[in-house]
Amino acid sequence: MSSETGALSLDLPDAYYRRLFALIPARSLESILNALSAVWCEATGADAAYIAVFDRRPQQLTGSIYRSSRNETECFVLDAMQPAHAGSESEQAISVFEQGRSFSLISPAPFEFYSIPSDQADIAGVFLFSSNGLTEKLPLISQLVELSQRLLAQVRESKQPSLSDVDTKEVPAGELGQKPAAEHRVFPSVDKLEAMAEFSAGAGHEINNPVATIVGRVQMLLKGETDPDRRQSLTTIGGQAYRVRDMIGDAMLFGRPPVPHPSLLNLQKTVAEVLASLNETISPSGIQISVEISESHSIWADETQWKVVLSNLILNSLNVLEVGGQIRIVSEESITELTTGSNRSLHLRVIDDGPGLTDQEREHLFDPFFSARQAGRGLGFGLSKCWRIVSLHGGSIEAEINPDRGVTFHLVWPAEIPAESENK
Numbered sequence: 001m002s003s004e005t006g007a008l009s010l011d012l013p014d015a016y017y018r019r020l021f022a023l024i025p026a027r028s029l030e031s032i033l034n035a036l037s038a039v040w041c042e043a044t045g046a047d048a049a050y051i052a053v054f055d056r057r058p059q060q061l062t063g064s065i066y067r068s069s070r071n072e073t074e075c076f077v078l079d080a081m082q083p084a085h086a087g088s089e090s091e092q093a094i095s096v097f098e099q100g101r102s103f104s105l106i107s108p109a110p111f112e113f114y115s116i117p118s119d120q121a122d123i124a125g126v127f128l129f130s131s132n133g134l135t136e137k138l139p140l141i142s143q144l145v146e147l148s149q150r151l152l153a154q155v156r157e158s159k160q161p162s163l164s165d166v167d168t169k170e171v172p173a174g175e176l177g178q179k180p181a182a183e184h185r186v187f188p189s190v191d192k193l194e195a196m197a198e199f200s201a202g203a204g205h206e207i208n209n210p211v212a213t214i215v216g217r218v219q220m221l222l223k224g225e226t227d228p229d230r231r232q233s234l235t236t237i238g239g240q241a242y243r244v245r246d247m248i249g250d251a252m253l254f255g256r257p258p259v260p261h262p263s264l265l266n267l268q269k270t271v272a273e274v275l276a277s278l279n280e281t282i283s284p285s286g287i288q289i290s291v292e293i294s295e296s297h298s299i300w301a302d303e304t305q306w307k308v309v310l311s312n313l314i315l316n317s318l319n320v321l322e323v324g325g326q327i328r329i330v331s332e333e334s335i336t337e338l339t340t341g342s343n344r345s346l347h348l349r350v351i352d353d354g355p356g357l358t359d360q361e362r363e364h365l366f367d368p369f370f371s372a373r374q375a376g377r378g379l380g381f382g383l384s385k386c387w388r389i390v391s392l393h394g395g396s397i398e399a400e401i402n403p404d405r406g407v408t409f410h411l412v413w414p415a416e417i418p419a420e421s422e423n424k
Contacts (some may be wrong), residue, residue: 011145016043020147029053032155033064036148040126041066043144044137049109051126053118053152054096061100067107069300076100089115093123103127114141116148121142124152186362186399189259208248214241225352260302261394264417267297267331274310281315289314292330299346300414305389310350312382313409317352327352333415344415345395353406357399365399 016039033051041049045068054062059082064075075338078100088114094103103111107129116123126148128134136139218238225231271291275282282289299306317327328351333344357365368384390397395413402408 001246005286012043012140012147017147020151029062029152029155030064030075030077032151033062034075035175036151037064037066037126037195038073040128040144040148041068044128044130044134045132046130046134047109048129049126050101050103050106050129051095051116051148052097052100052124053082054123056122059083061096063097063100065101065106074101089113089123089125093127097127098124103129114145116145116152118129118152120147127199159226176231185355186365186401187356208245211241211245211248215245258305260305260389261395262300262302264298265301265303265306266295267299267348268293268295270299270306271310271329274307274314277307278311278314278318281318285318285321287318287321287325287327289327289329294331297331297333297346297417301393302389305392309386309389309411313350313411316382316409317354317407319352320354321352325353334412346411346413346415348411348413349408350411351402351406351408353402353404356401356405356407362401366397 013052020035033053037049037051040046040051048067050063050065052061054061059080061078061081062076063078064073066073081096081099085092085095087095093113093115097103109131111127111129112134113125113127115125128141160214190268215397218234218241222231222234222238225234268291271293273398275289276293282419314327314329317325321327328349330349330351332347334347366387387397389412390411393414395411397412398410400408400410
């Protein structure tokens with residue numbers, strides 16, 4: 001793959017991205033490893049690639065080997081493995097991976113180990129066997145590591161806690177302690193959104209370059225243009241190009257959002273600040289907003305990203321309500337039962353008494369690009385960005401169609417500093 005300057009590009013060809021993300025939703029760890037071993041081998045030109053994941057608790061090794069000479073993949077799952085010896089990560093990987101398959105039988109070529117960070121496995125990585133040096137391929141290998149990490153996380157990580165997984169500390173009388181009936185609940189499609197995020201990040205990068213060129217040429221032509229009609233045409237072209245640029249910017253932020261930098265925030269204070277920032281929209285709307293939040297409630301969140309979520313949920317309701325409509329923002333503490341123990345969370349609800357959701361809106365509610373102008377919901381990236389940010393913070397989001405009228409958005413959000421953060 002060559003760049004415009006004629007220099008060799010070490011970007012991973014789009015064909016490999018399409019090939020790997022065609023696997024989403026991922027059916028099994030074995031299928032992901034099979035595809036990854038072949039892509040690692042082909043993309044780097046290695047003689048062989050041996051990729052595997054080792055879980056210490058069940059002492060299980062799942063691996064896949066692709067040999068370029070045979071053009072075939074070998075996959076296996078082995079139990080009762082011996083734990084890794086002490087030493088570097090590479091040395092530990094060698095001691096475990098060789099129990100699965102002897103390196104000398106895979107390839108006589110020298111090998112290098114590339115770790116794939118994983119929160120769900122003790123060791124995850126790939127050994128590349130190559131007769132030629134791999135130093136020049138390091139930028140491409142970095143991309144492969146990131147892709148592999150995303151795919152392995154997609155197939156392995158446990159689902160984020162949803163409202164159905166949360167038990168309230170105290171079940172109050174009335175509606176606060178009730179969970180929505182299954183037929184009234186609308187969940188984000190995680191597999192679909194993950195795939196669309198990957199597409200948005202990749203496509204956004206590719207589209208952004210020609211759009212920037214169009215904008216630049218329009219600006220250059222406008223400087224020397226005196227004819228009013230041609231100036232108007234150029235201005236229209238530039239305006240539409242800027243519109244595409246802004247949409248692509250949203251797509252790229254959805255696909256690759258900034259890493260959150262959370263802190264402990266007072267919930268009541270941040271909600272008041274968001275409402276103040278939206279005052280110019282709320283005041284003339286004739287819509288009443290009530291807040292029922294305890295002064296003691298706090299959340300563990302990136303302040304900017306948290307305000308983006310709340311703003312989008314409020315605007316989502318404002319867009320469909322008529323004069324006299326109402327929005328309630330209610331919070332209550334809850335306990336999220338996880339494998340690591342109990343963690344305090346906040347259950348926040350944004351409730352409106354609008355027209356509810358059509359069948360089409362229920363299916364595509366959290367999808368980016370979905371436009372339901374009649375109801376105003378799901379336009380652009382509002383709700384998909386909310387899902388993305390909530391997921392990054394370890395929470396969950398879902399919608400409930402109210403039995404009488406309107407929609408309730410449920411957020412389950414960490415209310416305290418995670419134990420692993422406190423220990424750092």
